[in-house]
Amino acid sequence: QGAPEAHAALQIYIETSSLRETSEPVVSILTTGGIIVFSTSAGREGQYQSLQNTSTYFTADRADRIEPNFYRSPLSGDLMITLATPIEAATGERIGALAVDLDLLALDQLIRSTVDFGDASAYLGLTGQTYLVGRTSLVETNFIAPNPRYCRPPQWWHQ
Incomplete structure:
Protein backbone atom coordinates (compact mmCIF):
# COMPACT_ATOMS: atom_id res chain seq x y z
CA GLN A 1 0.00 0.00 0.00
CA GLY A 2 1.08 3.58 -0.43
CA ALA A 3 3.69 4.96 -2.78
CA PRO A 4 5.53 2.23 -4.73
CA GLU A 5 8.78 4.27 -4.58
CA ALA A 6 8.66 4.44 -0.78
CA HIS A 7 7.88 0.72 -0.56
CA ALA A 8 10.81 -0.15 -2.84
CA ALA A 9 13.24 2.15 -0.99
CA LEU A 10 12.30 0.75 2.42
CA GLN A 11 12.49 -2.81 1.10
CA ILE A 12 16.04 -2.22 -0.19
CA TYR A 13 17.05 -0.60 3.11
CA ILE A 14 15.75 -3.50 5.20
CA GLU A 15 17.25 -6.16 2.91
CA THR A 16 20.69 -4.55 2.92
CA SER A 17 20.82 -3.47 6.55
CA SER A 18 22.18 -5.48 9.43
CA LEU A 19 18.63 -5.64 10.83
CA ARG A 20 17.98 -8.85 8.88
CA GLU A 21 21.06 -10.53 10.35
CA THR A 22 19.75 -10.67 13.89
CA SER A 23 16.64 -12.25 15.33
CA GLU A 24 16.09 -9.74 18.08
CA PRO A 25 14.39 -7.45 18.27
CA VAL A 26 11.96 -7.86 15.37
CA VAL A 27 10.96 -4.44 14.04
CA SER A 28 7.82 -4.17 11.89
CA ILE A 29 5.74 -1.50 10.21
CA LEU A 30 2.02 -2.23 10.18
CA THR A 31 -0.98 -0.75 8.42
CA THR A 32 -3.81 0.67 10.52
CA GLY A 33 -5.52 -2.69 9.95
CA GLY A 34 -2.62 -4.61 11.53
CA ILE A 35 -1.06 -6.05 8.36
CA ILE A 36 2.75 -6.17 8.46
CA ASN A 53 -4.35 -6.44 24.09
CA THR A 54 -0.81 -7.72 23.70
CA SER A 55 1.20 -4.61 22.99
CA THR A 56 2.64 -1.93 25.19
CA TYR A 57 1.32 0.95 23.11
CA PHE A 58 2.76 4.37 23.76
CA THR A 59 2.60 7.89 22.45
CA ALA A 60 4.67 10.98 23.24
CA ASP A 61 2.18 12.14 25.87
CA ARG A 62 2.43 8.78 27.70
CA ALA A 63 6.17 8.11 27.33
CA ASP A 64 6.80 8.59 31.05
CA ARG A 65 4.14 6.04 32.07
CA ILE A 66 5.08 2.93 30.10
CA GLU A 67 4.34 -0.40 31.76
CA PRO A 68 5.50 -3.32 29.60
CA ASN A 69 2.84 -5.91 28.85
CA PHE A 70 4.17 -9.50 28.86
CA TYR A 71 2.06 -12.00 26.91
CA ARG A 72 2.22 -15.48 25.39
CA SER A 73 2.47 -15.66 21.62
CA PRO A 74 -0.64 -17.40 20.30
CA LEU A 75 1.55 -19.03 17.62
CA SER A 76 4.61 -20.22 19.57
CA GLY A 77 3.53 -20.00 23.21
CA ASP A 78 6.72 -18.04 23.94
CA LEU A 79 6.66 -15.11 26.33
CA MET A 80 7.00 -11.79 24.53
CA ILE A 81 6.90 -8.03 24.89
CA THR A 82 5.75 -5.89 21.96
CA LEU A 83 6.29 -2.13 22.04
CA ALA A 84 4.31 -0.10 19.51
CA THR A 85 3.85 3.52 18.58
CA PRO A 86 1.67 5.18 15.93
CA ILE A 87 2.98 6.39 12.59
CA GLU A 88 1.26 9.61 11.60
CA ALA A 89 1.05 11.55 8.35
CA ALA A 90 2.03 15.23 8.31
CA THR A 91 -1.68 15.99 8.79
CA GLY A 92 -1.70 14.09 12.09
CA GLU A 93 -3.76 11.24 10.65
CA ARG A 94 -2.70 7.81 11.91
CA ILE A 95 -1.45 5.78 8.93
CA GLY A 96 0.14 2.80 10.65
CA ALA A 97 2.24 1.63 13.55
CA LEU A 98 5.84 0.79 14.32
CA ALA A 99 6.09 -2.37 16.44
CA VAL A 100 9.12 -3.91 18.13
CA ASP A 101 8.92 -7.49 19.42
CA LEU A 102 11.50 -8.18 22.11
CA ASP A 103 13.02 -11.64 22.52
CA LEU A 104 12.63 -12.29 26.25
CA LEU A 105 15.17 -15.13 26.25
CA ALA A 106 17.81 -12.75 24.85
CA LEU A 107 16.78 -10.18 27.46
CA ASP A 108 17.08 -12.83 30.17
CA GLN A 109 20.59 -13.72 28.97
CA LEU A 110 21.54 -10.04 29.04
CA ILE A 111 20.43 -9.48 32.62
CA ARG A 112 22.16 -12.71 33.70
CA SER A 113 25.42 -11.80 31.97
CA THR A 114 28.48 -11.01 34.03
CA VAL A 115 28.42 -7.33 33.22
CA ASP A 116 29.96 -4.90 35.71
CA PHE A 117 27.11 -2.61 36.71
CA GLY A 118 29.42 -0.32 38.70
CA ASP A 119 27.64 1.25 41.66
CA ALA A 120 24.39 -0.45 40.63
CA SER A 121 25.95 -3.84 41.52
CA ALA A 122 25.31 -3.04 45.18
CA TYR A 123 21.59 -3.35 44.48
CA LEU A 124 21.93 -6.94 43.25
CA GLY A 125 22.45 -8.28 46.77
CA LEU A 126 25.04 -10.78 47.93
CA THR A 127 24.58 -13.24 45.06
CA GLY A 128 24.44 -10.71 42.24
CA GLN A 129 21.66 -12.81 40.70
CA THR A 130 18.96 -11.18 38.61
CA TYR A 131 15.75 -12.67 37.27
CA LEU A 132 13.33 -11.66 34.55
CA VAL A 133 9.81 -12.04 35.89
CA GLY A 134 6.63 -10.75 34.33
CA ARG A 135 2.86 -10.89 34.63
CA THR A 136 1.35 -12.47 31.51
CA SER A 137 -2.27 -12.16 32.57
CA LEU A 138 -4.37 -11.19 35.56
CA VAL A 139 -3.75 -14.63 37.08
CA GLU A 140 -0.36 -15.72 35.71
CA THR A 141 3.15 -14.50 36.51
CA ASN A 142 6.10 -16.19 34.80
CA PHE A 143 9.77 -16.77 35.55
CA ILE A 144 11.58 -16.42 32.22
CA ALA A 145 14.68 -18.54 31.63
CA PRO A 146 16.38 -19.94 28.52
CA ASN A 147 15.99 -23.51 29.74
CA PRO A 148 14.03 -23.95 32.99
CA ARG A 149 15.42 -27.49 33.23
CA TYR A 150 18.90 -26.11 33.92
CA CYS A 151 18.01 -22.74 35.38
CA ARG A 152 15.64 -23.02 38.28
CA PRO A 153 13.66 -20.11 39.72
CA PRO A 154 15.06 -18.61 42.92
CA GLN A 155 14.05 -20.25 46.21
CA TRP A 156 11.70 -17.38 47.04
CA TRP A 157 9.75 -17.85 43.79
CA HIS A 158 6.31 -19.46 43.99
CA GLN A 159 3.35 -18.80 41.77
Whole structure:
Protein backbone atom coordinates (compact mmCIF):
# COMPACT_ATOMS: atom_id res chain seq x y z
CA GLN A 1 0.00 0.00 0.00
CA GLY A 2 1.08 3.58 -0.43
CA ALA A 3 3.69 4.96 -2.78
CA PRO A 4 5.53 2.23 -4.73
CA GLU A 5 8.78 4.27 -4.58
CA ALA A 6 8.66 4.44 -0.78
CA HIS A 7 7.88 0.72 -0.56
CA ALA A 8 10.81 -0.15 -2.84
CA ALA A 9 13.24 2.15 -0.99
CA LEU A 10 12.30 0.75 2.42
CA GLN A 11 12.49 -2.81 1.10
CA ILE A 12 16.04 -2.22 -0.19
CA TYR A 13 17.05 -0.60 3.11
CA ILE A 14 15.75 -3.50 5.20
CA GLU A 15 17.25 -6.16 2.91
CA THR A 16 20.69 -4.55 2.92
CA SER A 17 20.82 -3.47 6.55
CA SER A 18 22.18 -5.48 9.43
CA LEU A 19 18.63 -5.64 10.83
CA ARG A 20 17.98 -8.85 8.88
CA GLU A 21 21.06 -10.53 10.35
CA THR A 22 19.75 -10.67 13.89
CA SER A 23 16.64 -12.25 15.33
CA GLU A 24 16.09 -9.74 18.08
CA PRO A 25 14.39 -7.45 18.27
CA VAL A 26 11.96 -7.86 15.37
CA VAL A 27 10.96 -4.44 14.04
CA SER A 28 7.82 -4.17 11.89
CA ILE A 29 5.74 -1.50 10.21
CA LEU A 30 2.02 -2.23 10.18
CA THR A 31 -0.98 -0.75 8.42
CA THR A 32 -3.81 0.67 10.52
CA GLY A 33 -5.52 -2.69 9.95
CA GLY A 34 -2.62 -4.61 11.53
CA ILE A 35 -1.06 -6.05 8.36
CA ILE A 36 2.75 -6.17 8.46
CA VAL A 37 4.08 -4.37 5.39
CA PHE A 38 7.78 -4.31 6.38
CA SER A 39 9.65 -6.38 8.92
CA THR A 40 13.20 -7.30 9.86
CA SER A 41 11.81 -10.85 9.82
CA ALA A 42 10.86 -11.29 6.16
CA GLY A 43 8.53 -14.22 6.82
CA ARG A 44 6.20 -11.98 8.78
CA GLU A 45 5.43 -9.58 5.95
CA GLY A 46 1.81 -9.83 4.85
CA GLN A 47 0.73 -11.39 8.15
CA TYR A 48 -1.70 -9.87 10.64
CA GLN A 49 -0.36 -8.73 14.01
CA SER A 50 -2.77 -7.63 16.69
CA LEU A 51 -1.63 -4.63 18.68
CA GLN A 52 -4.72 -4.45 20.87
CA ASN A 53 -4.35 -6.44 24.09
CA THR A 54 -0.81 -7.72 23.70
CA SER A 55 1.20 -4.61 22.99
CA THR A 56 2.64 -1.93 25.19
CA TYR A 57 1.32 0.95 23.11
CA PHE A 58 2.76 4.37 23.76
CA THR A 59 2.60 7.89 22.45
CA ALA A 60 4.67 10.98 23.24
CA ASP A 61 2.18 12.14 25.87
CA ARG A 62 2.43 8.78 27.70
CA ALA A 63 6.17 8.11 27.33
CA ASP A 64 6.80 8.59 31.05
CA ARG A 65 4.14 6.04 32.07
CA ILE A 66 5.08 2.93 30.10
CA GLU A 67 4.34 -0.40 31.76
CA PRO A 68 5.50 -3.32 29.60
CA ASN A 69 2.84 -5.91 28.85
CA PHE A 70 4.17 -9.50 28.86
CA TYR A 71 2.06 -12.00 26.91
CA ARG A 72 2.22 -15.48 25.39
CA SER A 73 2.47 -15.66 21.62
CA PRO A 74 -0.64 -17.40 20.30
CA LEU A 75 1.55 -19.03 17.62
CA SER A 76 4.61 -20.22 19.57
CA GLY A 77 3.53 -20.00 23.21
CA ASP A 78 6.72 -18.04 23.94
CA LEU A 79 6.66 -15.11 26.33
CA MET A 80 7.00 -11.79 24.53
CA ILE A 81 6.90 -8.03 24.89
CA THR A 82 5.75 -5.89 21.96
CA LEU A 83 6.29 -2.13 22.04
CA ALA A 84 4.31 -0.10 19.51
CA THR A 85 3.85 3.52 18.58
CA PRO A 86 1.67 5.18 15.93
CA ILE A 87 2.98 6.39 12.59
CA GLU A 88 1.26 9.61 11.60
CA ALA A 89 1.05 11.55 8.35
CA ALA A 90 2.03 15.23 8.31
CA THR A 91 -1.68 15.99 8.79
CA GLY A 92 -1.70 14.09 12.09
CA GLU A 93 -3.76 11.24 10.65
CA ARG A 94 -2.70 7.81 11.91
CA ILE A 95 -1.45 5.78 8.93
CA GLY A 96 0.14 2.80 10.65
CA ALA A 97 2.24 1.63 13.55
CA LEU A 98 5.84 0.79 14.32
CA ALA A 99 6.09 -2.37 16.44
CA VAL A 100 9.12 -3.91 18.13
CA ASP A 101 8.92 -7.49 19.42
CA LEU A 102 11.50 -8.18 22.11
CA ASP A 103 13.02 -11.64 22.52
CA LEU A 104 12.63 -12.29 26.25
CA LEU A 105 15.17 -15.13 26.25
CA ALA A 106 17.81 -12.75 24.85
CA LEU A 107 16.78 -10.18 27.46
CA ASP A 108 17.08 -12.83 30.17
CA GLN A 109 20.59 -13.72 28.97
CA LEU A 110 21.54 -10.04 29.04
CA ILE A 111 20.43 -9.48 32.62
CA ARG A 112 22.16 -12.71 33.70
CA SER A 113 25.42 -11.80 31.97
CA THR A 114 28.48 -11.01 34.03
CA VAL A 115 28.42 -7.33 33.22
CA ASP A 116 29.96 -4.90 35.71
CA PHE A 117 27.11 -2.61 36.71
CA GLY A 118 29.42 -0.32 38.70
CA ASP A 119 27.64 1.25 41.66
CA ALA A 120 24.39 -0.45 40.63
CA SER A 121 25.95 -3.84 41.52
CA ALA A 122 25.31 -3.04 45.18
CA TYR A 123 21.59 -3.35 44.48
CA LEU A 124 21.93 -6.94 43.25
CA GLY A 125 22.45 -8.28 46.77
CA LEU A 126 25.04 -10.78 47.93
CA THR A 127 24.58 -13.24 45.06
CA GLY A 128 24.44 -10.71 42.24
CA GLN A 129 21.66 -12.81 40.70
CA THR A 130 18.96 -11.18 38.61
CA TYR A 131 15.75 -12.67 37.27
CA LEU A 132 13.33 -11.66 34.55
CA VAL A 133 9.81 -12.04 35.89
CA GLY A 134 6.63 -10.75 34.33
CA ARG A 135 2.86 -10.89 34.63
CA THR A 136 1.35 -12.47 31.51
CA SER A 137 -2.27 -12.16 32.57
CA LEU A 138 -4.37 -11.19 35.56
CA VAL A 139 -3.75 -14.63 37.08
CA GLU A 140 -0.36 -15.72 35.71
CA THR A 141 3.15 -14.50 36.51
CA ASN A 142 6.10 -16.19 34.80
CA PHE A 143 9.77 -16.77 35.55
CA ILE A 144 11.58 -16.42 32.22
CA ALA A 145 14.68 -18.54 31.63
CA PRO A 146 16.38 -19.94 28.52
CA ASN A 147 15.99 -23.51 29.74
CA PRO A 148 14.03 -23.95 32.99
CA ARG A 149 15.42 -27.49 33.23
CA TYR A 150 18.90 -26.11 33.92
CA CYS A 151 18.01 -22.74 35.38
CA ARG A 152 15.64 -23.02 38.28
CA PRO A 153 13.66 -20.11 39.72
CA PRO A 154 15.06 -18.61 42.92
CA GLN A 155 14.05 -20.25 46.21
CA TRP A 156 11.70 -17.38 47.04
CA TRP A 157 9.75 -17.85 43.79
CA HIS A 158 6.31 -19.46 43.99
CA GLN A 159 3.35 -18.80 41.77
